[in-house]
Amino acid sequence: MTDSILETDGLTKEFRGFIAVNGVSLKVRRGSIHGLIGPNGAGKTTCFNLLTKFLQPTRGTIRYDGRDITGMKPAEVARLGLVRSFQISAVFPHLSVLENVRMALQRQRGGSFDFWRSDSLLRSFDDRAMALLEDVGLTSYARIAAGELPYGRKRALEIATTMAMDPAMMLLDEPTAGMTHEDVDRIVALVKRVSAGRTVLLVEHNLKVVSGLCDRITVLARGSVLAEGDYGEVSRNPDVVAAYLGTEAPPEGAMAHG
Numbered sequence: 569m570t571d572s573i574l575e576t577d578g579l580t581k582e583f584r585g586f587i588a589v590n591g592v593s594l595k596v597r598r599g600s601i602h603g604l605i606g607p608n609g610a611g612k613t614t615c616f617n618l619l620t621k622f623l624q625p626t627r628g629t630i631r632y633d634g635r636d637i638t639g640m641k642p643a644e645v646a647r648l649g650l651v652r653s654f655q656i657s658a659v660f661p662h663l664s665v666l667e668n669v670r671m672a673l674q675r676q677r678g679g680s681f682d683f684w685r686s687d688s689l690l691r692s693f694d695d696r697a698m699a700l701l702e703d704v705g706l707t708s709y710a711r712i713a714a715g716e717l718p719y720g721r722k723r724a725l726e727i728a729t730t731m732a733m734d735p736a737m738m739l740l741d742e743p744t745a746g747m748t749h750e751d752v753d754r755i756v757a758l759v760k761r762v763s764a765g766r767t768v769l770l771v772e773h774n775l776k777v778v779s780g781l782c783d784r785i786t787v788l789a790r791g792s793v794l795a796e797g798d799y800g801e802v803s804r805n806p807d808v809v810a811a812y813l814g815t816e817a818p819p820e821g822a823m824a825h826g
């Protein structure tokens with residue numbers, strides 16, 4: 569018996585007749601770090617948006633923690649503990665790093681954005697916010713305006729604000745996109761750390777990141793599942809190699825792992 573926390577069955581998304589995601593049946597094991605990879609245009613982002621309920625599927629079902637969430641709204645699934653990392657645009661650039669996490673904590677408590685009046689309430693979240701900042705290595709940046717953070721640190725802040733929701737499952741969309749090597753290593757370590765006691769699903773282009781992080785990997789190509797397994801298995805799969813070589817060369821040496 570596998571203990572899946574997230575399961576899709578025949579998940580399909582059509583855009584005016586173009587099938588971006590085609591009959592994807594996915595099982596994400598509770599407590600695992602699961603990677604969703606595939607060449608450009610494979611349907612990863614569409615799939616991610618379906619799972620986070622930002623898009624409604626044309627067909628198919630999504631079950632989270634034993635419950636059918638197919639028709640639910642993003643906020644509803646977030647309340648159930650299935651939370652996507654906030655986009656950088658969701659970080660308030662003029663507020664400090666600490667204030668951003670405080671806001672996220674307040675939101676988790678069901679508070680409103682009425683931060684004019686609730687300053688004292690927000691301050692009560694300081695301790696928890698500082699603990700989260702420590703988790704993501706941002707303690708020394710607490711008082712800096714979020715907008716002034718270097719890019720890699722902004723992604724760490726995004727993860728801290730996601731963690732503020734205390735999700736049972738986190739969905740991360742390319743957490744290392746556009747990062748320097750040093751930032752990539754830091755985010756990999758961070759995702760590993762925050763994955764303790766949670767399930768993580770990430771869409772990721774960088775196959776070295778995937779090989780270092782993921783217990784299980786689903787490879788999408790042209791909207792369908794092409795292969796599934798651990799990194800060693802999928803990287804040796806001739807169909808996977810062909811799919812990557814057919815559209816773009818994988819990052820140097822990436823397929824040589826495992």
Ligand SMILES: Nc1ncnc2c1ncn2[C@@H]1O[C@H](COP(=O)(O)OP(=O)(O)OP(=O)(O)O)[C@@H](O)[C@H]1O
Nearest residue numbers: 583586587588606607608609610611612613614615
């Ligand atoms: N809103 C939309 N309307 C029409 N076509 C779309 C829409 N969103 C995505 N597509 C198409 O669906 C296909 C899959 O796109 P998607 O962005 O999900 O792939 P991806 O694997 O995330 O690609 P990439 O790695 O390039 O980000 C692409 O051909 C894309 O052009």
